[in-house]
Amino acid sequence: MSALFTSALAASAEAASGQHYPQGTLYVVATPIGNLADISLRALYVLGLVDAIACEDTRHTQALLRAYGIDKNAKQLIAVHQHNEAQAASTVIDHLRQGQRVAYVSDAGTPGISDPGARLVAALQHQQLRCIPLPGPSSVTTVLSAAGLVEDHPGGFVFSGFLPSKTGERDRAVVALAAETRAVVLLEAPHRIEALALALTSLGSRLVTVGRELTKQFEEIATMAASELPTWLAADANRLRGEFALVLHPMPPSTETTQDTRILKLLLAQLPLKTAVKLAADITGEPRNALYEEALTLKGAKEVGSEG
Template sequence: MSASFASALNAARDAAAAQHYPQGALYVVATPIGNLADITLRALHVLQLADTIACEDTRHTQALLRAYGIEKNGGQWLALHQHNEAEASLSVVERLRAGQRVAYASDAGTPGVSDPGARLVAAVHAAGLRAVPLPGASSVTSALSAAGAVAQSAEGFLFAGFLPTKSGERATAVQRLSVETRCVVLLEAPHRIAELALALAVLGDRQVTLARELTKQFEEIATQPARALPAWLAEGTQRCRGEFVVLLHPVQPTQDEGDSLRVLKLLMQELPLKSAVRLAAEITGASRNALYESALAFKQEGTEDA
């Protein structure tokens, strides 16, 4: 056990042991994306409690657990990754039906987002069994929280994951995303980030945040126009190292607020409120949430005038 985590297991027991952890349930465990201190106390407790540890890479997860002082024997490990997820899911279901607690962890972060796990959880649900989430580290939400790319008045974000690796297909995907008004979250590997940057450069002045090595010693988060991405990456070889989260910031409205509100008022004269808001947002590029709030205010003003 790492000396830094010598007291972690006791803290996990004290903080989490009072909760009920039913047998015959799958526990979907988020693990650190780089910094070992980002493990949760509930995760540590469940990893100790689990009868089986299913994971993307048994060697990786075994090393992770040993860092916290958790040891499991050979029969308690089950490899479950993208190449065997369907078959291995059947084994998990069998163990759950036998009353085992099974914990599933991908190599880093929250399973089932861009890592394996979704098919496993679907199989567990199809068998009428329970899946229990243990939230924790996520590169997606970590990057979003530090980039300021999703304002409260915006319409959320789109998780697009990894774009196609072939240049033509990637260019088509970028063209499709160029008209997406919401923040777009992409993931990319270090050996392909330069190619992705070139593909995104066609977006011109659209702001893009690159977040690499999140939670690690050399974490770097930088925001610049899409056209500047290739040059920024070329400034140092270290800038192409590590896993990347790439955020395309929301497209700025092309019309001013007065124009969007005038369009909204005209549409409200002919359409139900929600339909008027949806069309006004599509026509003007303004935030649907902001237009909806304005529409409610207009409606209230009309009621008071009457």
């Protein structure tokens, strides 16, 4: 038993035990994204109450439970991860049909957003079984809250998560992001952050807020032009460590009128003219003939400039 959270466990029982926790129910529990103290009192109580815990990584979850002083044996942990989520759902359903309470946790944050959990919940809905969410930490809302987005642009934000790992697919995804006028939240792993930063440089002066190691001891949050992101990473080797959440800020209103041209330029830099025009038409909805004429003009201006 951990002594650090003894008082928190007592407080969780006092605060949450009087509520109703129906049997035969899945409790989707958000867990900290880094700082153990970010666990909620209700989450602590439910994790101790349930008969079984479905989890992305049983070893990781067992260590988390022990840190809080919650005792569950190995038989009470059910592995439900990205590679077995659909199949493992039947095991969880069996537990629920027996009237047991089951919690589901991912390795960090709110399940079912970028982590496993969505297929499990969908399977329960199909069987008309109950699911109760326990809100809590999420890297998405955490980085948004520190991005300083001003409410002068309609539409809220878009969550894109991890972009494709292959260079060509990632570059095409960034071109699509260039057409998105709303804020966009991205996630990235340390071994791929340099490649993402390089791809985002094509967005030029559009602002990006980078959240690294959010809620942890060496947390770092910075806002800069997308073109400056590789330089910022290279300035300190430690910046390549840890998990990343990024916010691509909304498109400034003054640049929206030239957005079609911007997308066309990005595509022309990566693709043959006809392919670039076709994709630009698909993305923007603009007439292909007009885009083709503009592409010829842009190509001609580039060639003249390179000769000079």
